[in-house]
Amino acid sequence: MSFEVxxxxxxxxxxxxxxxxxxxxxxxxxxxxxYNKIFKAGDKALTGMLLAPALIGLFLLIVxxxxxxxxxxxxxxxxxxxxxxxxxxxxxxxxxxxxxxxKILKQMTFWPLLFQTVLWTVIQVTFHVVLGLMLALxxxxxxxxxxxxxxxxxxxxxMPPVIAGLTWRGEFHAEYGFFNIILRKVxxxxxxxxxxxxxxxxxxxxxxxxxWMGVPFMMVICLGALQxxxxxxxxxxxxDGAGKGTRLFKITIPLIKPxxxxxxxxxxxxxxNNFNVPYFINQFMLExxxxxVTALYRAAFSYNQYGFAAAFALVIFFILFGISIxxxxxxxxxxxxxx
Amino acid sequence: MKKAILFLxxxxxxxxxxxxxxxxxxxxxxxxxxIEMWTKEGDAxxxxxxxxxxxxKFMAENPTITVEVVKKTTVDELREDFQTASLAGYTxxxxxxxxxxxxxxxxxxxxxxxDQFVDLTKFVETVKTADxxxxxxxxxxxxxxxxxxxxxxxxxxxxxxxLIKMGMELTTGDQYGLVYNQxxxxxxxxxxxxxGGKVFAADGVTPTLNTKEMIDxxxxxxxxxNKHKIVxxxxxxxAADTLFKEGKAAMIINxxxxxxxxxxxxxxxxGVTRIPMVSSTKKWPAPYTAGIYLMVPKGxxxxxxxAVAKLVKYFTSKEVQYSQVNDFNRLPGLLAAYDAPxxxxxxxxxxSSYQLEVGTPMPTVLEMRAVWxxxxxxxxxxLAGNLTPVEAAGLMQxxxxxxxxxxx
Numbered sequence: 001m002s003f004e005v006x007x008x009x010x011x012x013x014x015x016x017x018x019x020x021x022x023x024x025x026x027x028x029x030x031x032x033x034x035y036n037k038i039f040k041a042g043d044k045a046l047t048g049m050l051l052a053p054a055l056i057g058l059f060l061l062i063v064x065x066x067x068x069x070x071x072x073x074x075x076x077x078x079x080x081x082x083x084x085x086x087x088x089x090x091x092x093x094x095x096x097x098x099x100x101x102x103k104i105l106k107q108m109t110f111w112p113l114l115f116q117t118v119l120w121t122v123i124q125v126t127f128h129v130v131l132g133l134m135l136a137l138x139x140x141x142x143x144x145x146x147x148x149x150x151x152x153x154x155x156x157x158x159m160p161p162v163i164a165g166l167t168w169r170g171e172f173h174a175e176y177g178f179f180n181i182i183l184r185k186v187x188x189x190x191x192x193x194x195x196x197x198x199x200x201x202x203x204x205x206x207x208x209x210x211x212w213m214g215v216p217f218m219m220v221i222c223l224g225a226l227q228x229x230x231x232x233x234x235x236x237x238x239x240d241g242a243g244k245g246t247r248l249f250k251i252t253i254p255l256i257k258p259x260x261x262x263x264x265x266x267x268x269x270x271x272x273n274n275f276n277v278p279y280f281i282n283q284f285m286l287e288x289x290x291x292x293v294t295a296l297y298r299a300a301f302s303y304n305q306y307g308f309a310a311a312f313a314l315v316i317f318f319i320l321f322g323i324s325i326x327x328x329x330x331x332x333x334x335x336x337x338x339x
Numbered sequence: 340m341k342k343a344i345l346f347l348x349x350x351x352x353x354x355x356x357x358x359x360x361x362x363x364x365x366x367x368x369x370x371x372x373x374i375e376m377w378t379k380e381g382d383a384x385x386x387x388x389x390x391x392x393x394x395x396k397f398m399a400e401n402p403t404i405t406v407e408v409v410k411k412t413t414v415d416e417l418r419e420d421f422q423t424a425s426l427a428g429y430t431x432x433x434x435x436x437x438x439x440x441x442x443x444x445x446x447x448x449x450x451x452x453x454d455q456f457v458d459l460t461k462f463v464e465t466v467k468t469a470d471x472x473x474x475x476x477x478x479x480x481x482x483x484x485x486x487x488x489x490x491x492x493x494x495x496x497x498x499x500x501x502l503i504k505m506g507m508e509l510t511t512g513d514q515y516g517l518v519y520n521q522x523x524x525x526x527x528x529x530x531x532x533x534x535g536g537k538v539f540a541a542d543g544v545t546p547t548l549n550t551k552e553m554i555d556x557x558x559x560x561x562x563x564x565n566k567h568k569i570v571x572x573x574x575x576x577x578a579a580d581t582l583f584k585e586g587k588a589a590m591i592i593n594x595x596x597x598x599x600x601x602x603x604x605x606x607x608x609x610g611v612t613r614i615p616m617v618s619s620t621k622k623w624p625a626p627y628t629a630g631i632y633l634m635v636p637k638g639x640x641x642x643x644x645x646a647v648a649k650l651v652k653y654f655t656s657k658e659v660q661y662s663q664v665n666d667f668n669r670l671p672g673l674l675a676a677y678d679a680p681x682x683x684x685x686x687x688x689x690x691s692s693y694q695l696e697v698g699t700p701m702p703t704v705l706e707m708r709a710v711w712x713x714x715x716x717x718x719x720x721x722l723a724g725n726l727t728p729v730e731a732a733g734l735m736q737x738x739x740x741x742x743x744x745x746x747x
Contacts, residue, residue, distance in 0.1 A: 082446075297707075303742065305745055
């Protein structure tokens with residue numbers, strides 16, 4: 001690599017850094033000036049100056065892309081209208097109408113795909129929470145080699161999702177995959193499962209992969225919450241004759257709920273929008289393993305329907321937004337943040 | 340620690356000013372020009388290193404031109420990034436990519452005619468419309484062919500009947516007669532040609548997947564797996580490649596990009612020939628031919644266009660084209676380079692050229708995406724025995740038509 005190339009790369013980083021620093025410096029100065037000279041409230045200037053970088057960052061990274069997406073959804077942009085798309089509210093309604101009335105995959109329309117996505121999310125979050133909590137309860141007890149188990153159980157979380165997804169895909173290979181080799185050895189040749197070509201089994205394969213990848217996160221969250229539960233409650237309950245089930249449902253779960261509820265909400269959002277696992281396990285082969293975001297990917301990047309894809313993304317956003325609001329109201333998740 | 344961070348920031352911030360001064364000086368003399376090239380070549384097979392070496396040599400010979408090579412991990416990444424960059428108004432000055440990108444780039448009006456850069460009559464077939472030619476062929480081929488292990492196959496099959504007979508004899512224990520990437524439509528297309536079919540009608544954009552030829556083709560590939568059992572029950576690219584390299588497969592259908600790799604493994608024991616003629620139709624399978632093409636984005640200024648023209652001429656010079664043949668077994672894009680000694684001497688390249696004679700240019704139209712997506716899942720279902728060829732052909736057609744309608 002020549003000096004020129006290195007210098008150019010460094011200069012690009014340097015320019016970006018310099019511009020960011022300069023911009024923030026100017027913003028801070030303006031805020032300082034506005035508070036002191038215009039509002040005559042110099043004591044509040046520091047609060048504004050400290051909040052400004054985060055607010056600007058959020059605006060640029062969240063608000064601007066959302067506005068851009070909204071604008072794009074009001075267009076007919078695709079490869080045929082790439083440089084000169086037309087914009088208008090009629091395009092927005094057309095795009096939204098297409099989301100609900102036309103096939104968004106080759107055969108499948110929006111509603112069956114939404115059902116598939118919800119099914120996928122419910123299965124995943126249920127397994128993540130139940131298994132994660134079970135493992136956390138075990139790890140929270142006095143067992144031997146606890147730290148070793150903890151380390152091993154956390155491994156799937158530490159592995160890059162792309163690597164994990166591709167590795168799992170290999171394990172579901174009909175002939176050379178781990179599962180079918182074991183099944184053949186135990187039950188004979190006829191026991192091999194067509195993981196990649198049968199819709200049901202492909203969906204099962206997707207679920208196995210994502211359960212493996214998602215349980216450690218919930219386990220760590222639950223373990224952290226469990227360690228904050230005072231042991232006195234259990235001692236008192238034991239003295240009153242409470243069994244294990246009663247202690248779990250009357251003490252443990254209510255006490256870890258403030259931590260668990262937001263984690264479940266995160267789990268719902270992440271799983272609903274999980275692109276990696278369906279993509280790597282199914283690779284757009286079977287529609288029965290597609291979910292809304294993989295359909296969105298195809299619309300945007302395989303078929304370059306940018307206007308339609310933006311409208312579709314807005315629909316997914318509002319579905320998730322609605323689910324999150326209902327969930328928060330029902331469970332009181334994020335209540336602690338409000339308090 | 341604080342001092343170190345402060346120092347680093349100072350250095351990073353000061354570099355642009357130093358470098359900007361340098362750039363100003365260069366622009367002032369109006370001599371230097373800097374161009375950016377995006378390539379799809381990878382480092383695993385050494386093609387990226389080779390490309391970088393070419394660029395270094397070009398810059399040494401043309402000290403006023405600086406070429407920055409940006410490697411894109413996959414061809415899809417290159418396509419998507421280029422489209423996004425074009426929207427943002429920041430494009431590279433030259434693209435080194437696969438021919439099928441010409442379709443989307445032309446539809447979106449992102450590339451310019453290359454007629455001004457080289458004389459296209461001196462090259463193999465390229466992407467042409469009424470308005471001109473849109474890509475300079477760097478290499479040609481990218482076609483599938485039959486490769487065989489000479490330790491297991493002394494005389495390769497020339498017809499599908501021979502292929503099946505030989506395949507059945509060679510499929511024993513953990514060894515297979517034939518392996519290939521069964522569920523990828525690119526591997527289905529040669530057989531479709533052998534049965535007399537095409538994916539598009541004469542207008543080049545209307546899909547013709549629900550045809551007798553397609554049904555026969557699907558029946559044939561299904562029979563290879565389910566009736567004659569000469570191919571593994573499931574076989575993707577990696578499985579086929581590994582089985583062949585490990586000597587557990589006598590024959591493989593693979594592309595010219597794999598020749599260099601297999602030559603290293605098998606040496607003289609590697610045989611290359613045409614995919615066998617379909618016995619029932621007496622037609623040769625017609626794999627898609629494409630290649631690596633150089634494309635020039637729209638809107639680059641005159642100084643850059645001149646530098647790009649020089650670079651394209653260098654890449655398509657006889658010397659570089661020979662080097663491509665010698666180092667990577669790629670067939671040249673420049674017709675004059677077909678006299679390369681290796682092309683006359685190497686049985687591998689002779690076999691590859693022999694297959695190329697019956698190949699058919701891969702359509703570069705945007706509609707091809709919908710055709711690929713239409714074929715793939717239904718092909719897998721036929722192989723799995725979940726759909727009959729008749730059902731699958733109908734679904735393929737409907738799917739391709741829906742995909743094309745969505746692109747409008």
